[in-house]
Amino acid sequence: MTDAGSFLNKEYQHGFVTKVDSETSPRGLNEDIIRFISQKKKEPKFLLDWRLDAYRGWLKMKEPTWARVTYPPIDYQNIIYYSAPKQKKGGPKSLEEVDREILRTYEKLGIPLEEQKRLAGVAVDAVFDSVSVATTFKEKLKEYGVIFCSFSEAVQKHPDLIRKYLGSVVPVTDNYFAALNSAVFSDGSFCYVPKGVRCPMELSTYFRINAMETGQFERTLIVADEGSVVSYLEGCTAPVRDKNQLHAAVVELVAHEKAQIKYSTVQNWYPGDKDGKGGIYNFVTKRGICRGAYSKISWTQVETGSAITWKYPSCILQGDHSVGEFYSVAVVNNHQQADTGTKMIHLGKNTRSTILSKGISARFGKNTYRGRVRILPQATGARNYTQCDSLLMGAQCSANTFPSIEVSNKTSRAEHEATTSRINEDQLFYCKQRGMSADNAISVIVHGFCKEVFKNLPMEFAVEASKLLGVTLEGSVG
């Protein structure tokens, strides 16, 4: 490779720190800390018990080691599990009461929370460290009967829904990180779309880790009742810190009969510096269940940040004729490591799933696709199509694909295709001969490689994702 070498050196743009007074829990984890969190949030007893169950389960579990990622042991007793910007009693009632510094933070990130400034048609819930600081467009959504609020608020106002659905897709002891999240999660977003309602706008949560040495453990729960439709966006950033920070989130989606949920993520947590110092450890459990017939869940993710990414947004296709989709772009540059993929579990008849994974590795990046397709005996007539493509830049990065396919009946079919390619000198020469800079040439080539995934993102997100990819890869070929 020759002069594409200047491409990968753009600095992380969201690395600033916001000065706010925070209320934090003592370092470490024990039952008292969990009680402290639960009490801070004035939670009903069932939730505290649920947390304690999770914690006790977690104590008996071991951190998984099967992923193709390496990192020093995490000291779970050295993490601060709760950090919240100090606020007036009872939390902010409106945006006027939200700390100006926090509003400014979101503005800097390009997410003005003042509703009039919002791009029409996107409602935002902003989560700052452990708590939700603002949710926009609440009133408008209310007209349609859509509930969209912070998780804490949902616990207070809609405890029945929480009780009914929380942990129904990802049980408390599903895995090590999900159990930890269940024990200590402090906030997140909740959304309920009633029967037959097509949510009138995109819903969006923007997660920001600000405080030092805290973990962020948010919980998202989306329930789409019969025949409803909702599209949900999630964005993430964090300041530059030279110590690693843990992020262990859980997202649960429930789609009832004929309901459709589209969940899109642009993950841009701080990835660490070019020598691999600092960065977010992103251990996330995302799973949706297509509970009713003809329901559909679609995951689209663009993973550009984090030092380590460990996540497998999955679908349980329980309803007959239900559909699961997973579209992913994962980029690793410098010393980033990603082990990501999906699980598609076919239980219902004539269920369909599509997996499209695009991995891009540059410099010393390690990128792994890990996928599992299981078609159970009763899922007759099921179909899966999987395609995994890897693009390598430079000689020291790596890409691996671990697909596992299990088909247990004779009327079902699963297909798998995989390719690995390198950005080649001829493509670069061609683009440059047409006047493009090396950066732009790589950006054009990578854009083409990821296009099938991007076209599943809502328009504004697709533009952002494409730009982000360019920034992430700048200077990456050497």
Next chain:
Amino acid sequence: MLEIKDLHVSVEGVEILKGIDLKVRAGEVHAIMGPNGSGKSTLTRVLAGHPAYQVTKGSVTYEGKDLFALSIEERARQGVFLAFQYPVDIPGVNNAYFLKAALNEIRKAKGLDELDAMEFLEFLKEKMKTVEMDESFLNRPVNEGFSGGEKKRNEILQMAVLNPKLAILDETDSGLDIDALKIISEGINRLRSPDRSIILVTHYQRILNYITPDHIHVLMGGKIVKSGGKDLALQLEEKGYEWVKET
């Protein structure tokens, strides 16, 4: 426009061009002919700045400037265009997107405003008529799944869009059937202008039935061994390249 003086070029230590001299004035069309392996493609690529070639001796002046002091993209932005013999695929990138990115970088370098999507599309559709291209082509990925003829046509379309001062066409006629050859030749003829120079590299005389060059040069063994007017092509066609060696 372009002046090549005693140009020597090597690839991996092997000398391919062994002293080329060539002067191209604005508005002229020069055909460079020669047998396989004579160094024709090397010449086109070294002018465009391909990194695999080392210039060991000599100089190239383009509009009074040292061409080799310019990067690949700077040459392109200043009006040097190479129509590739084998254009590469760029999967997933549609033609319209690619051309818009290229044109806007060139416009930016010239201090012009970038065209937005609508303006560009209008402009592009006009240019597509030059090479009789179908609109469906706009949404197809660059060169992917193109027939040989479509790839060559696409190169000429790019030339029409990017409006270069010096167009170097590397065997643009190879692999074309007679209809495609006609369309492409007509496209090139339409792009002839008093302030655009064209270097047409070809193995066969055939394309010169449609495009009449001002000068013809025969390249053999890394050197221009004969130069002449348009009649030279006919003599070559009749007598073969061996004849040049003997004279």
